Amino acid sequence: MGGNNGRNLKAIEPGYHRMVVKLGTSLLTGGSDRLDRDMMSRLVSQMARLHKQGLEIIVVSSGAMAAGRQRLGLTRKIRDIPFKQVLCSVGQSHLMHIYEELFGRYEIPIAQALLTKADLSDRSGYLNARNTLLALLQLKVITVVNENDVVAVDELDEAKFGDNDNLSAMVANLVDADHLLLLTDIAGLHTADPRRDPAARLIPEVKHIDAEIECLADKAGALGIGGMVTKIEAARLATASGVTVIIADGREPDIIVRLAGGERAGTRFPPTTARLESRKRWLLSGLSISGRLVVDSGAALALQKQNRSLLAAGIKETEGDFDRGDLVDIYDAEGRHLGCGLVNYSSDEINLIKGAHSGEIATRLGIDFGPEVVHRDNLAVLQEVVK
Numbered sequence: 001m002g003g004n005n006g007r008n009l010k011a012i013e014p015g016y017h018r019m020v021v022k023l024g025t026s027l028l029t030g031g032s033d034r035l036d037r038d039m040m041s042r043l044v045s046q047m048a049r050l051h052k053q054g055l056e057i058i059v060v061s062s063g064a065m066a067a068g069r070q071r072l073g074l075t076r077k078i079r080d081i082p083f084k085q086v087l088c089s090v091g092q093s094h095l096m097h098i099y100e101e102l103f104g105r106y107e108i109p110i111a112q113a114l115l116t117k118a119d120l121s122d123r124s125g126y127l128n129a130r131n132t133l134l135a136l137l138q139l140k141v142i143t144v145v146n147e148n149d150v151v152a153v154d155e156l157d158e159a160k161f162g163d164n165d166n167l168s169a170m171v172a173n174l175v176d177a178d179h180l181l182l183l184t185d186i187a188g189l190h191t192a193d194p195r196r197d198p199a200a201r202l203i204p205e206v207k208h209i210d211a212e213i214e215c216l217a218d219k220a221g222a223l224g225i226g227g228m229v230t231k232i233e234a235a236r237l238a239t240a241s242g243v244t245v246i247i248a249d250g251r252e253p254d255i256i257v258r259l260a261g262g263e264r265a266g267t268r269f270p271p272t273t274a275r276l277e278s279r280k281r282w283l284l285s286g287l288s289i290s291g292r293l294v295v296d297s298g299a300a301l302a303l304q305k306q307n308r309s310l311l312a313a314g315i316k317e318t319e320g321d322f323d324r325g326d327l328v329d330i331y332d333a334e335g336r337h338l339g340c341g342l343v344n345y346s347s348d349e350i351n352l353i354k355g356a357h358s359g360e361i362a363t364r365l366g367i368d369f370g371p372e373v374v375h376r377d378n379l380a381v382l383q384e385v386v387k
Contacts (some may be wrong), residue, residue: 010261011053013262015244018056018137020177021047022168022234024184025062027250034070035063035095039251041102043183046256047142048106055260056137058175060145060168061099066326067091092146099144102143109141114148119168121288130174137175145171173281179353180238181259183250188267189228191216205268209236235269240382241281245269273382282342283327283380291320291347292329293373298331303339303381307370310379312361315354322347324369330382332381341374341383 003276023043030036047057065084068091094292098113103110113133115158136143147167161193165182192200206213209232217232228247235245248255248266259265295303299314310330321329323346344355350373352364358371 005083005330012050012055012260015178016260017054018170018175018177019179019181020058020060020175020181020225021181021256022060022164023062023250024164025066026185028061028063029066033066035067035098037098040098043250043256044099044102044106046254047110048103049257049262050108051108051140051142052172058133058137058143058145058171058177059099060164060171061095062146062147062164062226064088064091067094070094081213086232095146096144103142109139111136111141113143113145115145115167115171120149120174120285125281126174126282126285133171133175133228161231165230165234166237168244169237169243170285172238172243172245173285173351176281176324177238177243178232179259180243180245181256182234182245182247183255183256184231184247185249186228186253187249187252188247189208189213189232202268204264205270206235207270208272209269237285239269239272240284242271242273244271266325278304280380284382285379288327289340290322290326291318291327292324293318293328293330293343293350295330295332295338297332299334300338303330303379307376307381309376310374311358311371312350312353312356312373313358315350315373318347318350318354320347324349328374330374337382339379341380342378343374344369 008050021043027043028035028040032038047059051057065087068087068089071090071094074087074089092112092114096110097328099110113129115129118125120129133143147164147168158258168180168182187196187202188202189206190200191203194200194202214229214232217228229246235247238245246259246262246266246268250256252258255265271366293310294317295310295314299310303309303310303315316333320328322343323342326343327340328332329340332338341373343350349365353361353373356364361371362368
């Protein structure tokens with residue numbers, strides 16, 4: 001039923017065990033204002049075939065707003081946020097009904113998970129969501145994840161992922177996925193917008209996301225709600241926690257199956273770090289970053305090469321207002337992101353002791369929580385993958 005059920009297909013590539021597939025609005029609607037059931041059927045067919053071969057899959061699906069507009073028979077676009085939330089509320093159940101029907105053809109049970117940034121910003125919420133999703137995978141259930149738009153609104157930046165690209169990266173981080181597929185209606189990252197510039201070339205692999213890549217993403221055109229810029233942001237987060245990311249055209253025949261079989265298509269972002277344990281994945285997710293520390297070259301070396309704690313002597317600057325126990329990013333003086341960690345001192349206290357030797361802390365502050373501003377046990381340091 002629905003395809004060749006895996007016959008005449010390449011075996012799943014050894015690196016593929018657990019995959020997050022993000023389906024964008026522009027893909028699911030074919031650029032229209034309503035869901036394209038034929039396209040959804042083709043995508044589900046591919047995932048069903050891989051599921052039967054033992055691949056673990058989580059789907060992060062956009063399209064709730066388009067589904068709500070379609071369900072209510074609305075044609076005009078109203079842009080105020082409460083109305084968008086109404087459309088998503090109506091559309092989410094319609095979207096899930098379609099997925100239930102399509103996966104049901106293959107006798108695959110599905111589940112729904114609606115998440116907000118606030119759900120995952122604290123460690124216990126992160127672990128609860130992780131344990132639930134992993135249990136569903138163990139039961140061979142395909143979970144369809146979306147942002148809970150009824151409570152996550154644009155004005156509350158701290159409570160919203162901002163788009164399903166970043167949500168999918170967070171889910172990939174959450175469940176220790178091997179691969180994240182960002183499927184849209186364009187073949188990947190190009191040197192320019194291929195719909196406007198015939199000379200635009202596909203970039204097949206991006207090993208490092210730097211300012212040049214960010215600039216290319218900005219010029220590559222907006223794709224639905226989540227543009228290429230947000231896809232690059234998602235790739236940065238996912239690759240930092242050991243996940244391979246691929247941006248590809250979901251309209252290509254059997255694209256999910258082909259990628260799972262090892263075929264190169266779209267733009268590939270290899271991991272920038274080795275696989276990380278769950279605690280460090282949560283730290284690097286950046287969901288509750290409160291500030292930033294800038295360190296000198298000696299501290300950067302101690303963190304990255306010597307597995308040392310961050311001491312006050314190595315700190316050059318603080319940014320932001322944070323308290324003891326908050327999570328902060330750590331950068332070197334050249335602006336390179338070294339990692340993040342939980343601080344033992346507030347921003348005000350660090351400003352008084354930065355550059356000082358450990359023995360001076362008590363004198364300067366009148367208190368002493370130890371020589372480490374960030375202890376190595378509370379650090380997640382980005383390490384380059386050794387090729």
